[in-house]
Amino acid sequence: MSDAVLFDARDDGIAIITINRPDSRNALSHEVRQGLFAAWDRFERDPALRVAILTGTGEKAFCAGGDLKEMTETRMAVPPRDMFPVPGDNIELSKPTIAAVNGVAFAGGWMIAQACDLCVASTAARFAITEVKVGRGSPWAAPLIHMIPQRIMMEIILTGKPITAQRAYEIGLVNRLAEPEALLDAAIELANEILDGAPLSVKAGRETVMLATEMGRAAALQAARAAHEYTYKSEDAQEGPRAFAEKRRPEWKSR
Incomplete structure (x- = not known):
């Protein structure tokens, strides 16, 4: 693990995975991507861990998406299939995951939040699929049709405009809302409700x-x-x- 992604294996069976790059709004740099791959692998392999919570450092950003500076420098065209760590796509997990969205979840940030099984969001969080604003694509959004209505999905993708946490909750993208200071506690509470089950x-x-x-x-x-x-x-x-x-x-x- 690196400092870009923190891993807290708690004694109660909960793993807290934190993207720790607040200076760049927790964007998915190479270091963050590799850290997330390692974190998901560690969670899946540890039988003592039963639920994982994915969050970001600070209150401004959960994850602002891919590192556009890196994409410019490498002149990236189609991202390699193994570039971004996405449970349900190129990562297989057998245990529940919760996204604790503490701030903006834009583009790739929405992608990794969407890939979690459940989502708790700060009332200050915002969500957006912003790829149309920078000429990129969002094929990863295809499974979203199983979560929200078609016309709402169409508007979100075609406009690239952010929606509030409250709106995300209303359309079914978010399970629970919490005040910023209570976000992690709310995610842990949901995890404990899962842990109560067989x-x-x-x-x-x-x-x-x-x-x-x-x-x-x-x-x-x-x-x-x-x-x-x-x-x-x-x-x-x-x-x-x-x-x-x-x-x-x-x-x-x-x-």
Whole structure:
């Protein structure tokens, strides 16, 4: 890991990944990109970590997007597929992720927030797909159609104009809003609500959502049943009802 991306592996099973380049609005420089690749890999490989929160240093910017200065210097045309760390595209994760958007999330900043499973945003945050303003492209935005209505998506992409955190919440891009000083606490609260659930059920539930966005109804149902079979046959599937009957908290074993 580098100073450009900080990794905090907490004892409660939460990993906090922080883009730490506030002097350039946490833009996706080479150092930041490599740090994020390493951070996601570390999170996925550590069995003690069950939920990751991605955020940025400061209150002004979550991530302002790609480093345009770098793109100018390298005369970049089509970005290589492995250039930007995007869960669900060139990074495979099996555990839930939360974007804690503390400021502007523009272009690539929107991209990496969108790639997280859930999103908590500061009331001061703003979101924009600004590529049309600088002659670049946003193919990464294609999955957005599963999150927000088509005409809203069209306007956001074609105009490049920012939307407020409140608007992002209204259209379904953001799960929860928090005052700037309470943002990380709100993200941790959401992570803890996930941690309260049975790990195998959470894993299968997350996989079901992913399947449903990739398949038609019948195929998704069939694949989801298969994804949940291991969960149903686990020790935790017996522990949950038993704990409910005995009026106590369940003791999850992830098996």
